[in-house]
Amino acid sequence: MFEKLRVPLGKTLDLSDYDPAEKPLAGESKDDDKARMADLAVKLDELQTLLHANNRHRVLLVLQGMDTSGKDGTIRAVFQNVDPLGVRVANFKAPTPIELSRDFLWRVHMAVPAAGELAIFNRSHYEDVLITRVHDWIDAQECKRRYAHINNFERLLADSHTTIVKCFLHISPEEQRKRLQERIDDPNKHWKFELGDLKERSFWPQYMKAYEAALSATSTEYAPWYIVPSDSKRHRNLMVAELLVAAMSGLKLSYPPARPELTGMKVE
Numbered sequence: 001m002f003e004k005l006r007v008p009l010g011k012t013l014d015l016s017d018y019d020p021a022e023k024p025l026a027g028e029s030k031d032d033d034k035a036r037m038a039d040l041a042v043k044l045d046e047l048q049t050l051l052h053a054n055n056r057h058r059v060l061l062v063l064q065g066m067d068t069s070g071k072d073g074t075i076r077a078v079f080q081n082v083d084p085l086g087v088r089v090a091n092f093k094a095p096t097p098i099e100l101s102r103d104f105l106w107r108v109h110m111a112v113p114a115a116g117e118l119a120i121f122n123r124s125h126y127e128d129v130l131i132t133r134v135h136d137w138i139d140a141q142e143c144k145r146r147y148a149h150i151n152n153f154e155r156l157l158a159d160s161h162t163t164i165v166k167c168f169l170h171i172s173p174e175e176q177r178k179r180l181q182e183r184i185d186d187p188n189k190h191w192k193f194e195l196g197d198l199k200e201r202s203f204w205p206q207y208m209k210a211y212e213a214a215l216s217a218t219s220t221e222y223a224p225w226y227i228v229p230s231d232s233k234r235h236r237n238l239m240v241a242e243l244l245v246a247a248m249s250g251l252k253l254s255y256p257p258a259r260p261e262l263t264g265m266k267v268e
Contacts (some may be wrong), residue, residue, distance in 0.1 A: 005024075007224065007226070009219060015208050018170055020263065024229075028113075042081050056115055056161055058114065060118075061240075063124075063167055068175075129213075130207065134203050134208070154223040167226050173229075
């Protein structure tokens with residue numbers, strides 16, 4: 001199941017081959033999906049506790065996608081039962097003047113997970129090969145160099161006991177239109193809407209081309225990309241949770257050895 005949605009290594013990606021409305025994990029009913037999501041949330045909490053107790057491994061979840069693809073909603077749903085002290089979310093918006101005066105990975109490296117920590121990138125270093133390429137702020141040669149820098153950066157993280165799970169939240173332009181319209185029609189959602197969202201939407205074909213190039217160039221054995229069909233919010237959440245639980249379970253973590261000197265100790 002996961003292999004089908006994993007971006008193939010060394011091949012040119014065509015996003016039209018992936019259906020944003022697909023639901024490969026869907027149960028027989030909505031209640032089944034909700035029950036499965038609840039189970040995964042509990043399992044994720046258990047795995048994060050082991051990660052923290054082990055204090056050696058690190059986990060990084062990267063969420064990328066077009067506006068309204070559901071990065072915030074995914075975080076709320078997937079981590080609903082996880083101790084907030086063990087999870088950190090990093091948001092990457094337009095770089096500040098201080099950040100622009102340094103290399104593009106400088107601000108990202110400071111946000112990577114520490115030992116025993118699970119970090120989530122809500123957008124990420126990939127912004128620097130997506131919006132920058134779509135608007136020709138960097139040329140093709142510089143973009144290619146950045147792909148190489150990103151691969152080396154992620155190799156460094158992987159060599160430092162970091163498990164990297166990268167998810168492209170894949171929605172259709174029609175689903176994005178619906179979600180943007182909902183924000184406009186509901187006054188309580190106006191805070192989520194920016195006029196710039198409509199401008200960026202007009203570059204949809206260019207963004208798809210940029211994503212295809214970036215995902216093809218940076219899906220590796222140590223940091224693979226997965227295309228998560230995201231027209232269905234429920235399925236999107238299930239898919240990300242399943243991927244993360246599978247990756248963390250694969251670490252086969254255990255609690256540190258018991259301390260013999262504590263055997264039989266009584267607290268007065």
